[in-house]
Amino acid sequence: MVQRLSSAVMALLEYLVLKMLTGNVKVIEALRQYIVDGLSPSSVADNLGLSKHQVRGYAQRVIEKVGDSRRASMVISKVYDMLIRIEPVIKNYGGRKICVLCGEELRGSGEDHIRKRHYDIVRRYVKLIASVLRMRLREISTHKLTLGTKVTQLSKSLRLYTR
Numbered sequence: 180m181v182q183r184l185s186s187a188v189m190a191l192l193e194y195l196v197l198k199m200l201t202g203n204v205k206v207i208e209a210l211r212q213y214i215v216d217g218l219s220p221s222s223v224a225d226n227l228g229l230s231k232h233q234v235r236g237y238a239q240r241v242i243e244k245v246g247d248s249r250r251a252s253m254v255i256s257k258v259y260d261m262l263i264r265i266e267p268v269i270k271n272y273g274g275r276k277i278c279v280l281c282g283e284e285l286r287g288s289g290e291d292h293i294r295k296r297h298y299d300i301v302r303r304y305v306k307l308i309a310s311v312l313r314m315r316l317r318e319i320s321t322h323k324l325t326l327g328t329k330v331t332q333l334s335k336s337l338r339l340y341t342r
């Protein structure tokens with residue numbers, strides 16, 4: 180049973196949340212298409228208007244965080260629907276990047292700014308997504324149980340047993 184997520188997985192979640200908060204949804208889409216769906220780097224690049232080099236770079240960074248692409252794929256596939264609901268806090272106004280939380284104009288990606296000034300928001304998102312991920316991973320563990328245990332669990336879920 181998965182009780183706690185490794186610090187590597189937590190680091191990956193934080194990385195993904197920061198991409199969304201800074202309005203970099205393309206990174207999340209690229210990771211899904213390349214690592215989860217298994218599209219070629221050139222297809223992903225074409226789909227999203229990125230270079231193949233960028234696509235490979237995003238994937239490499241994420242895979243390095245958790246150790247291998249299977250684990251990265253599992254995490255991303257299970258948190259994707261939650262990630263894409265995160266509302267960016269860095270908005271583009273005619274080429275100017277503004278943090279809607281404090282009104283500051285930013286240079287670069289804005290990730291450093293969010294990490295330094297609004298880390299509580301990152302932490303809240305990561306915590307929420309991690310708690311749902313834990314539940315979803317637990318379902319996988321259930322499928323791996325022996326058939327007998329599965330039957331018992333199914334019976335329980337059908338309320339054939341009374342306590």
Ligand SMILES: [Zn+2]
Binds near residue numbers: 280282292
């Ligand atoms: Zn700010």
